Amino acid sequence: MCDTLFVPWHKTASSRNILAKNSDRDPNEPQYLLHIPATDHPAESRVHCTYIDVKQVPHTYSVILSKPSWIWGGEIGTNEFGVTIGNEAVWTRLDYGEPALLGMDLLRLGLERGKTAAEAMDQIVNLLETYGQGGNCAFTGEMFYHNVFLIADQIEGWVLETAGKFWAAEKISDIRTISNVMSVHKPTCLHPGAMEYAIEQGWYSREDPFDFADIFMDHRHTANMGGTLRARCTERILRSASAIGLNTVKRSLRSHNGHSPFTSANFSSPCMHASFIGDSQTTASLIAFLNGSHTMYWATGMxxxxxxxxxxxxxxxYAEELVFAYDQQETAMDAWLRRERINRAALQGKIDLLSYRAELEVLEKQFVQQASEVEQASRHQRQAVCDAIARQTSAFLDRWLKKAETRPEKPMGGESLQKVWNSLNNTLGANRTIAY
Incomplete structure (x- = not known):
């Protein structure tokens, strides 16, 4: 489960397109930000993704990727031109097939090969039609699905929905939230064989309007995922602001949609907390104010x-404690696992959350002030601020972890919730598989 949102420039306080995402994955799955440098590749070379090889291009662009440790691709990413993509699972009426490209692989490939949102989308479509999508996407157990992508740059935004090798794309000009629910009803662009395939399957009659989402979506499975409720929640928060800025976007990503966090947040909560075995949890979040190569990002790294x-x-x-070099994934994993101790300590009742959040609010206001003062400054000045904020963040988290060491346990929730988290705690950090 995930929540990805797009806000067009004319609805924002900064007059910039905004793309943001909560990535919901296995609670024990490390996810961290990596910098992948631009690279020239030999002729006829190939690149190994999570499960299969694909033909490499002569040059790949530099990318910053929010990457689950064991997967080659990523959940959220951006490239040197400010093209930014978030992907999500969707469930369709088509079989999920043999291992091929994961949606996360397609996301990375699109960023490495596309200078604009439209180019990145074309790359994803071509790769999808050539190699297909498929394979287990779960850190533990099994999960199979197809994908929807929200792709944006400083000029425009697109929603690209897929079902097997079929796809439909819609150019978007208003606030859009996607939360594991297909929503392209009137495509701007469409796979040339999608309509005929739907007719052959008996899903569609030529006399009716062609609604890609309604025709290809597995409605029963989708209804159980809470996606519609999450999408309504984030959109409601966004539309409550006359001019949408950082605070509004953070509020939408942090919303629990009326549920009690940690103990009753469920699939309808944008800020997702695991509450049973096999549940998802928000493991990383990113916000992008799209401005080409000078795009400004905000990320949690936890x-x-x-x-x-x-x-x-x-x-x-960027601070090297937040965005890691590609060959430093062991260090990146350890950093994510250390930050995850904050969440586990909170669940054990070892953190005074009221005091913690009050201090966090003050700290983030300082971060905004520090960042705004150098937004138009030199790279050296911006780098210094990023490094300073990383030190402040580490000091804040370390101080609360130190407090947790001496605070008595008072676990949240009932016995069943505590059993879930005891099981998760026993295996946290055990799987150190890394895909390079």
Missing amino acids: STPCIAPFQPFWFDA
């Missing part, structure tokens, strides 16, 4: 955004 500090960075200026 789970559960309701208690995670959002730190700023730029593509050319």
Whole structure:
């Protein structure tokens, strides 16, 4: 489960398109930000993705990727031109097939090969039609699905929905939220064989309007995922602001949709907290104010955004404690696991959340002030601020972890919730598989 949102420039306080995402994955699955440098590749070379090889292109662009440790691709990412993509699972009427490209692989490939949102989308479509999508997407157990992508740059935004090798794309000009529910009803662009395939399956008659989402979606499975409720929640929060800025977007990503966080947040909660075995949890969050190569980002680098500090960075200026070098994935994993101790301590009742959140609010206001003062400054000045904020964040988290060491346990929730988290705690950090 995930929540991805787009806000067009004319609805924002900054006059910039905004793309943001909560990535909901296995609670024990590390997810961290990596910088992948631009690279020239030999002729006829191939690249190994999570499950299969695909033909490599002569040059790949530089990318910053929010990457689940064991997967080659990523959940959220951006490239040197400010093209930014978030993907989500959707369930369709088509079989999920043999291992091929994961949606996360397609996301990375699109960023590495597309200078604009439209180019990235074309790359994803071509790869989808050539190689297909499929394979287990779960850190533990099994989960199979197809994908929807929200793709944006400083000029435009697109929703690209897929079902097997079929796809439909819609150019978007208003607030849009996607939460594991297909929503492209009137495509701007469409796979040339999608309509005929639907007719052959008996799903569609030529006399009716062609609604890609309604025809290809597995409605029963989708209804159980809470996606419609999450999408309505984030959209409601966004539309409550006359001019949408960072605070409104953070509020939407941190919303529990009326549920009690940690103990009763469920599939209808944008800020997702695991509450049973096999449940998902928000393991990483990112916000992008799209401005080409000078796009400004805010990211957590940890789970559960309701208690995670959002730190700023730029593509050319970021703290190495937040965005790691590609060959430093072991270090990145350890950093995510250390930050995850905040969430586990909170669940054990070892953190005074009222005091923690009050301090976090003050800290984030300082971050916004610090970042705004250098937004138009040199790379060196922006880098210095990112480094300073990373140190402040580490000091804040370390101080609360130190407090947790001496605070008596008072676990949240009932016995069943405690059993879930005892099981998760026993295996946290055990799977250190990394895909390079």
